[in-house]
Amino acid sequence: MPAPTREQLAPAPPATGDLNLMDALAQLTFAIQGSLAKRAAHHDLSLIQTRLLGVLRDRQPTMQELARLLDLDKSSVTGLIDRAELRRLVRRVPSSDDRRSVRVKLTSRGRRVIRQVVTAFRLDIDVATASLTSSDKDNLRSLTTRVITAHTAHRQD
Amino acid sequence: MPAPTREQLAPAPPATGDLNLMDALAQLTFAIQGSLAKRAAHHDLSLIQTRLLGVLRDRQPTMQELARLLDLDKSSVTGLIDRAELRRLVRRVPSSDDRRSVRVKLTSRGRRVIRQVVTAFRLDIDVATASLTSSDKDNLRSLTTRVITAHTAHRQD
DNA sequence: TATTGTTATACTCTATAACTATA
Protein backbone atom coordinates (compact mmCIF):
# COMPACT_ATOMS: atom_id res chain seq x y z
CA MET A 1 0.00 0.00 0.00
CA PRO A 2 1.17 3.56 -0.58
CA ALA A 3 2.86 5.43 2.23
CA PRO A 4 0.56 7.95 3.89
CA THR A 5 1.03 11.50 2.72
CA ARG A 6 2.50 13.56 5.52
CA GLU A 7 3.33 17.17 6.19
CA GLN A 8 2.38 18.47 2.80
CA LEU A 9 2.37 22.26 2.72
CA ALA A 10 2.79 22.22 6.46
CA PRO A 11 5.16 24.46 8.36
CA ALA A 12 8.47 23.33 9.68
CA PRO A 13 8.00 21.96 13.21
CA PRO A 14 7.58 18.21 12.75
CA ALA A 15 9.15 18.31 9.28
CA THR A 16 10.23 14.75 9.38
CA GLY A 17 11.12 12.15 6.91
CA ASP A 18 10.74 11.76 3.21
CA LEU A 19 9.33 14.67 1.30
CA ASN A 20 8.54 14.71 -2.36
CA LEU A 21 9.87 17.59 -4.39
CA MET A 22 6.71 19.68 -4.21
CA ASP A 23 6.41 19.32 -0.45
CA ALA A 24 10.11 19.98 0.03
CA LEU A 25 9.94 23.17 -1.99
CA ALA A 26 6.73 24.30 -0.31
CA GLN A 27 8.17 23.74 3.16
CA LEU A 28 11.40 25.45 2.20
CA THR A 29 9.56 28.57 1.10
CA PHE A 30 7.60 28.78 4.35
CA ALA A 31 10.76 28.26 6.38
CA ILE A 32 12.83 30.82 4.49
CA GLN A 33 10.10 33.42 4.36
CA GLY A 34 9.61 32.88 8.07
CA SER A 35 13.29 33.64 8.68
CA LEU A 36 13.18 36.71 6.51
CA ALA A 37 9.98 37.92 8.18
CA LYS A 38 11.56 37.58 11.62
CA ARG A 39 14.69 39.45 10.60
CA ALA A 40 12.56 42.16 9.04
CA ALA A 41 10.38 42.36 12.15
CA HIS A 42 13.45 43.28 14.17
CA HIS A 43 13.39 46.51 12.18
CA ASP A 44 9.61 46.75 12.39
CA LEU A 45 9.31 45.86 8.71
CA SER A 46 6.73 43.60 7.11
CA LEU A 47 7.70 41.16 4.37
CA ILE A 48 6.21 43.38 1.68
CA GLN A 49 7.98 46.50 2.97
CA THR A 50 11.22 44.51 2.99
CA ARG A 51 10.63 43.34 -0.52
CA LEU A 52 9.91 46.91 -1.55
CA LEU A 53 13.22 48.13 -0.13
CA GLY A 54 15.00 45.20 -1.76
CA VAL A 55 13.57 46.04 -5.16
CA LEU A 56 14.50 49.70 -4.81
CA ARG A 57 18.17 49.02 -4.23
CA ASP A 58 18.97 49.12 -7.91
CA ARG A 59 15.94 50.87 -9.42
CA GLN A 60 13.91 54.09 -9.22
CA PRO A 61 10.65 52.76 -10.64
CA THR A 62 7.37 54.58 -11.19
CA MET A 63 4.35 53.56 -9.16
CA GLN A 64 3.07 51.57 -12.10
CA GLU A 65 6.36 49.72 -12.53
CA LEU A 66 6.43 49.02 -8.83
CA ALA A 67 2.95 47.54 -9.03
CA ARG A 68 4.17 45.16 -11.71
CA LEU A 69 7.39 44.31 -9.86
CA LEU A 70 5.56 43.51 -6.63
CA ASP A 71 2.50 42.06 -8.33
CA LEU A 72 0.15 44.46 -6.58
CA ASP A 73 -2.61 46.77 -7.67
CA LYS A 74 -1.46 50.35 -8.15
CA SER A 75 -3.78 51.49 -5.36
CA SER A 76 -2.07 49.05 -3.00
CA VAL A 77 1.28 50.53 -3.96
CA THR A 78 0.02 54.00 -3.10
CA GLY A 79 -0.62 52.91 0.49
CA LEU A 80 2.62 50.95 0.71
CA ILE A 81 4.68 53.95 -0.38
CA ASP A 82 2.67 56.30 1.84
CA ARG A 83 3.64 54.28 4.89
CA ALA A 84 7.26 53.81 3.80
CA GLU A 85 7.58 57.52 3.08
CA LEU A 86 6.17 58.42 6.49
CA ARG A 87 9.00 56.39 7.97
CA ARG A 88 11.56 58.11 5.73
CA LEU A 89 12.52 54.83 4.07
CA VAL A 90 11.66 55.95 0.55
CA ARG A 91 10.92 59.20 -1.25
CA ARG A 92 8.59 60.13 -4.13
CA VAL A 93 10.33 62.29 -6.73
CA PRO A 94 8.56 63.86 -9.72
CA SER A 95 9.31 62.17 -13.00
CA SER A 96 11.29 64.38 -15.35
CA ASP A 97 9.55 63.49 -18.60
CA ASP A 98 5.95 62.65 -17.69
CA ARG A 99 4.27 65.00 -15.26
CA ARG A 100 1.66 62.39 -14.37
CA SER A 101 4.14 59.95 -12.91
CA VAL A 102 6.46 59.83 -9.92
CA ARG A 103 9.55 57.79 -9.27
CA VAL A 104 10.23 56.09 -5.97
CA LYS A 105 13.74 56.20 -4.50
CA LEU A 106 15.37 54.62 -1.50
CA THR A 107 16.55 57.11 1.12
CA SER A 108 19.91 56.59 2.81
CA ARG A 109 17.97 55.45 5.85
CA GLY A 110 16.06 52.94 3.74
CA ARG A 111 19.28 51.68 2.23
CA ARG A 112 20.84 51.26 5.65
CA VAL A 113 17.84 49.31 6.94
CA ILE A 114 17.64 46.90 4.01
CA ARG A 115 21.38 46.27 4.28
CA GLN A 116 20.95 45.28 7.92
CA VAL A 117 18.05 42.97 7.17
CA VAL A 118 19.93 41.29 4.33
CA THR A 119 23.03 40.84 6.47
CA ALA A 120 21.06 39.14 9.23
CA PHE A 121 19.14 37.03 6.74
CA ARG A 122 22.37 35.94 5.07
CA LEU A 123 23.53 34.58 8.41
CA ASP A 124 20.35 32.50 8.69
CA ILE A 125 20.98 31.06 5.26
CA ASP A 126 24.59 30.38 6.15
CA VAL A 127 23.49 28.48 9.25
CA ALA A 128 20.82 26.52 7.40
CA THR A 129 23.32 25.49 4.71
CA ALA A 130 26.28 24.98 7.02
CA SER A 131 26.15 21.20 6.75
CA LEU A 132 26.39 21.33 2.96
CA THR A 133 29.72 21.02 1.24
CA SER A 134 30.84 23.75 -1.12
CA SER A 135 29.86 21.68 -4.11
CA ASP A 136 26.49 20.86 -2.52
CA LYS A 137 25.91 24.57 -2.10
CA ASP A 138 26.91 25.37 -5.64
CA ASN A 139 24.70 22.57 -6.84
CA LEU A 140 21.77 23.92 -4.86
CA ARG A 141 22.45 27.43 -6.12
CA SER A 142 22.56 26.20 -9.70
CA LEU A 143 19.43 24.03 -9.51
CA THR A 144 17.51 26.77 -7.75
CA THR A 145 18.51 29.30 -10.39
CA ARG A 146 17.33 26.96 -13.13
CA VAL A 147 13.96 26.53 -11.43
CA ILE A 148 13.59 30.31 -11.07
CA THR A 149 14.41 30.82 -14.73
CA ALA A 150 11.88 28.23 -15.87
CA HIS A 151 9.27 29.60 -13.50
CA THR A 152 9.80 33.13 -14.80
CA ALA A 153 9.52 31.96 -18.39
CA HIS A 154 6.21 30.20 -17.73
CA ARG A 155 4.80 32.98 -15.61
CA GLN A 156 1.17 33.43 -16.59
CA ASP A 157 0.02 36.93 -15.69
CA MET B 1 36.45 45.47 -9.57
CA PRO B 2 33.59 43.52 -7.99
CA ALA B 3 30.55 42.78 -10.08
CA PRO B 4 27.61 45.01 -9.16
CA THR B 5 25.06 43.38 -6.92
CA ARG B 6 21.87 42.76 -8.82
CA GLU B 7 18.37 41.54 -8.15
CA GLN B 8 18.90 40.67 -4.53
CA LEU B 9 15.62 39.84 -2.83
CA ALA B 10 13.85 41.07 -5.90
CA PRO B 11 10.87 39.36 -7.48
CA ALA B 12 11.14 37.19 -10.52
CA PRO B 13 10.66 39.37 -13.61
CA PRO B 14 14.19 40.27 -14.70
CA ALA B 15 15.75 37.37 -12.74
CA THR B 16 18.79 37.24 -14.89
CA GLY B 17 22.23 35.91 -14.54
CA ASP B 18 24.37 34.85 -11.67
CA LEU B 19 22.77 34.69 -8.28
CA ASN B 20 24.51 33.81 -5.08
CA LEU B 21 22.91 31.16 -2.91
CA MET B 22 21.09 33.60 -0.64
CA ASP B 23 19.61 35.54 -3.53
CA ALA B 24 18.71 32.37 -5.37
CA LEU B 25 16.87 30.99 -2.36
CA ALA B 26 15.15 34.31 -1.64
CA GLN B 27 13.96 34.65 -5.22
CA LEU B 28 12.82 31.06 -5.29
CA THR B 29 10.67 31.55 -2.22
CA PHE B 30 8.98 34.63 -3.67
CA ALA B 31 8.37 32.85 -6.96
CA ILE B 32 6.96 29.70 -5.39
CA GLN B 33 4.82 31.53 -2.87
CA GLY B 34 3.54 33.66 -5.71
CA SER B 35 2.48 30.54 -7.61
CA LEU B 36 0.79 29.09 -4.58
CA ALA B 37 -0.95 32.37 -3.82
CA LYS B 38 -2.32 32.56 -7.37
CA ARG B 39 -3.58 28.98 -7.28
CA ALA B 40 -5.18 29.63 -3.90
CA ALA B 41 -6.76 32.85 -5.16
CA HIS B 42 -8.61 30.84 -7.79
CA HIS B 43 -10.50 29.38 -4.87
CA ASP B 44 -10.71 32.73 -3.10
CA LEU B 45 -8.19 31.60 -0.52
CA SER B 46 -5.36 33.61 1.00
CA LEU B 47 -1.97 32.07 1.61
CA ILE B 48 -2.61 31.75 5.33
CA GLN B 49 -6.03 30.13 4.79
CA THR B 50 -4.36 27.71 2.38
CA ARG B 51 -1.66 26.95 4.87
CA LEU B 52 -4.31 26.39 7.52
CA LEU B 53 -6.13 23.85 5.36
CA GLY B 54 -2.82 22.18 4.51
CA VAL B 55 -1.93 21.79 8.17
CA LEU B 56 -5.36 20.38 9.01
CA ARG B 57 -5.13 17.55 6.51
CA ASP B 58 -3.50 15.23 9.00
CA ARG B 59 -4.25 16.88 12.35
CA GLN B 60 -7.13 18.07 14.55
CA PRO B 61 -5.20 20.60 16.63
CA THR B 62 -6.45 22.83 19.40
CA MET B 63 -6.43 26.59 18.84
CA GLN B 64 -3.26 26.85 20.89
CA GLU B 65 -1.51 24.16 18.86
CA LEU B 66 -2.63 25.85 15.68
CA ALA B 67 -1.13 29.12 16.88
CA ARG B 68 2.19 27.40 17.33
CA LEU B 69 1.98 25.54 14.02
CA LEU B 70 1.23 28.72 12.08
CA ASP B 71 3.39 30.96 14.26
CA LEU B 72 0.50 33.29 15.05
CA ASP B 73 -0.97 34.76 18.20
CA LYS B 74 -3.95 32.79 19.53
CA SER B 75 -6.22 35.79 18.94
CA SER B 76 -5.19 35.82 15.27
CA VAL B 77 -6.12 32.16 15.04
CA THR B 78 -9.56 32.92 16.44
CA GLY B 79 -10.27 35.26 13.53
CA LEU B 80 -8.72 32.93 10.99
CA ILE B 81 -10.92 30.04 12.12
CA ASP B 82 -13.98 32.28 12.37
CA ARG B 83 -13.66 33.19 8.69
CA ALA B 84 -12.83 29.63 7.60
CA GLU B 85 -15.77 28.28 9.57
CA LEU B 86 -18.13 30.82 8.00
CA ARG B 87 -17.11 29.39 4.64
CA ARG B 88 -17.65 25.83 5.89
CA LEU B 89 -14.00 24.92 5.31
CA VAL B 90 -13.31 23.91 8.91
CA ARG B 91 -15.30 23.12 12.02
CA ARG B 92 -14.70 23.71 15.73
CA VAL B 93 -15.44 20.62 17.82
CA PRO B 94 -15.37 20.53 21.62
CA SER B 95 -12.34 18.80 23.07
CA SER B 96 -13.27 15.59 24.85
CA ASP B 97 -10.94 15.88 27.83
CA ASP B 98 -10.54 19.60 28.50
CA ARG B 99 -13.71 21.66 28.42
CA ARG B 100 -11.74 24.88 27.88
CA SER B 101 -10.32 23.82 24.55
CA VAL B 102 -11.66 23.10 21.10
CA ARG B 103 -10.25 21.11 18.24
CA VAL B 104 -10.32 22.30 14.65
CA LYS B 105 -11.21 19.85 11.91
CA LEU B 106 -11.28 20.06 8.15
CA THR B 107 -14.74 19.65 6.63
CA SER B 108 -15.17 17.54 3.50
CA ARG B 109 -15.54 20.80 1.60
CA GLY B 110 -12.27 22.07 3.07
CA ARG B 111 -10.54 18.84 2.15
CA ARG B 112 -11.82 19.06 -1.40
CA VAL B 113 -10.63 22.64 -1.78
CA ILE B 114 -7.13 22.02 -0.44
CA ARG B 115 -6.80 18.99 -2.72
CA GLN B 116 -7.63 21.14 -5.72
CA VAL B 117 -5.16 23.84 -4.75
CA VAL B 118 -2.40 21.30 -4.18
CA THR B 119 -3.10 19.60 -7.49
CA ALA B 120 -2.84 22.87 -9.40
CA PHE B 121 0.25 23.89 -7.46
CA ARG B 122 1.91 20.56 -8.19
CA LEU B 123 1.48 21.25 -11.89
CA ASP B 124 3.28 24.59 -11.48
CA ILE B 125 6.17 22.84 -9.76
CA ASP B 126 6.23 20.19 -12.46
CA VAL B 127 6.46 22.87 -15.13
CA ALA B 128 9.14 24.82 -13.29
CA THR B 129 11.24 21.67 -12.84
CA ALA B 130 10.51 20.17 -16.26
CA SER B 131 13.97 20.93 -17.61
CA LEU B 132 15.65 19.07 -14.76
CA THR B 133 16.64 15.44 -15.18
CA SER B 134 15.32 12.89 -12.72
CA SER B 135 18.59 12.89 -10.86
CA ASP B 136 18.65 16.69 -10.82
CA LYS B 137 15.20 16.64 -9.26
CA ASP B 138 16.16 14.08 -6.68
CA ASN B 139 19.25 16.07 -5.91
CA LEU B 140 17.21 19.23 -5.46
CA ARG B 141 14.71 17.38 -3.30
CA SER B 142 17.48 15.98 -1.12
CA LEU B 143 19.39 19.25 -0.74
CA THR B 144 16.19 21.14 0.01
CA THR B 145 15.22 18.62 2.65
CA ARG B 146 18.62 18.95 4.30
CA VAL B 147 18.27 22.73 4.41
CA ILE B 148 14.80 22.44 5.94
CA THR B 149 16.06 20.03 8.58
CA ALA B 150 18.95 22.30 9.54
CA HIS B 151 16.70 25.33 9.55
CA THR B 152 14.21 23.60 11.80
CA ALA B 153 16.95 22.54 14.20
CA HIS B 154 18.26 26.10 14.51
CA ARG B 155 14.86 27.68 14.75
CA GLN B 156 15.03 30.36 17.46
CA ASP B 157 11.56 30.99 18.81
C1' DT C 1 -9.44 58.70 -25.26
C1' DA C 2 -5.85 56.49 -22.63
C1' DT C 3 -2.65 56.47 -18.83
C1' DT C 4 -0.75 57.70 -14.07
C1' DG C 5 -1.65 58.07 -9.66
C1' DT C 6 -4.81 58.94 -5.61
C1' DT C 7 -9.01 58.47 -2.87
C1' DA C 8 -12.99 56.08 -0.83
C1' DT C 9 -14.42 51.88 0.74
C1' DA C 10 -14.51 47.24 2.45
C1' DC C 11 -12.39 43.23 3.85
C1' DT C 12 -8.51 40.05 5.55
C1' DC C 13 -4.84 39.53 8.58
C1' DT C 14 -2.25 40.56 12.64
C1' DA C 15 -0.87 41.75 17.56
C1' DT C 16 -1.83 43.58 22.34
C1' DA C 17 -4.59 43.82 26.23
C1' DA C 18 -8.45 42.61 28.79
C1' DC C 19 -11.85 39.33 29.59
C1' DT C 20 -14.53 34.55 30.61
C1' DA C 21 -14.54 29.88 31.66
C1' DT C 22 -12.21 26.01 33.13
C1' DA C 23 -8.26 23.62 35.26
Place this chain on the structure above:
DNA sequence: TATAGTTATAGAGTATAACAATA
Protein backbone atom coordinates in the same frame (compact mmCIF):
# COMPACT_ATOMS: atom_id res chain seq x y z
C1' DT D 1 -3.12 30.86 40.04
C1' DA D 2 -2.56 29.24 35.35
C1' DT D 3 -4.32 27.98 30.86
C1' DA D 4 -7.64 27.97 26.65
C1' DG D 5 -10.05 30.72 24.01
C1' DT D 6 -12.64 35.05 22.74
C1' DT D 7 -13.45 39.98 22.37
C1' DA D 8 -12.21 44.84 21.66
C1' DT D 9 -9.27 47.64 19.38
C1' DA D 10 -5.91 49.43 16.24
C1' DG D 11 -3.26 49.22 12.31
C1' DA D 12 -1.06 47.08 7.91
C1' DG D 13 -2.07 45.28 3.60
C1' DT D 14 -5.03 44.33 -0.28
C1' DA D 15 -8.48 44.96 -4.28
C1' DT D 16 -12.34 47.42 -6.72
C1' DA D 17 -14.34 51.44 -8.38
C1' DA D 18 -14.42 56.20 -9.10
C1' DC D 19 -11.82 60.22 -9.66
C1' DA D 20 -8.25 64.15 -11.19
C1' DA D 21 -4.44 65.44 -13.90
C1' DT D 22 -1.79 64.77 -17.82
C1' DA D 23 -0.72 62.61 -22.28
